Amino acid sequence: MTWEVLSMIGTLAFAVSGAIVAMEEEYDILGVYILGIVTAFGGGAIRNLLIGVPVSALWDQGLYFQIALLAVTAVFLFPANLLKHWQKWGNLFDAIGLSAFAIQGAIYAANMNHPLSAVIVAAVLTGSGGGIIRDLLAGRKPIVLRSEIYAVWAILAGLVVGLKIAANSWELYSLFILVTVLRVLSYTFDWNLPTRRLRGY
Template identity: 65%
Template sequence: MFEWFSVIGTIAFAVSGAIVAMEEEYDVLGVFVLGLVTAFGGGVVRNLLIGVPVTTLWEQGLYLKIAVAAMALTLVVPTRWIHRWKSWGSFFDAIGLSAFAIQGALYAVQMGLPLGAAIVAAVLTGSGGGIIRDLLAGRKPLVLHDEIYAFWAILAGVAVWLGWSETPGQLFALFLAVVAMRMLSVHFRWRLPRRSLRGRTGGGAKA
């Protein structure tokens, strides 16, 4: 079942990258590049950092084909369907975030790496592709400034490292918990604290 969640996540991430490319009026090649980067970029960077051969990407032939098919479909469907997808996009994206974050943390734990590595692997796998996508599109990375997103990947990494996903039941419960927290944060517009320096160019207070 977990593989199906990864498939859904791959489709969601690939389509989100394709939609961003079309919003920025990229050509067909740009659509496929941004879609693939969104779906697989985080995993590639994770592999580099934790010592997994980057060539393992080519072992995911089925996921690559699914991503390409999803992006090709995005190019030809009516615009109203894309708008309808965007209304459900947060839910499918939450599935992808949860599945990929847990997957990344499991990689790190199986290699006997420390907690910090599990967290980094979870964050990069779950949200790294979106960060790269936004940078390539000339946007501020959405996951770092507008929504609580990467934080849920951090919690997934901690939970996996603590051994809270050793059985299929625990793994599924963790998956559902991350999806639920992500959707709650979208619904209630939760934000992490931040400090803005805009409009504070003067050296002192006005009289």
């Protein structure tokens, strides 16, 4: 049940995030739907390929496709004067999607009895894969490749799930809230990982 709830939350959040980015880039209606769907399902598809789940499993998620389509439609039909205020919420929806999908991906890999390393990789790919594809299609530098802290929170979720620190429902929901809050804090206060610049050499 926890896995399903996190899947719904992640699908909704990333579909909205993808749609908002597409509208910021002034894509047409088809582009908005494509970017919303790709953002919602891209990470899970990449994860499935790497941990040995058939790609066809993606087509068994009819309910999640409906959720994504409804979310994108709602964003697209949202009044333009109000949508301007909603654009700043794109990062929040991205944070929610990252957290929900990172934990969902980790649970998925852990239930298949994969080692800790695979659980962490599954968390990172599921949590950030859709966002990477979204940013690339939108012509932006992927958030995960910037100095801004992003994938670290997915790694944290993978570690906690992989080490069975969080196992029951309330622990997993608490982890979801924690990772979301940490991601929000990291972009609000501009927390960054160390970088080394080579310009001028």
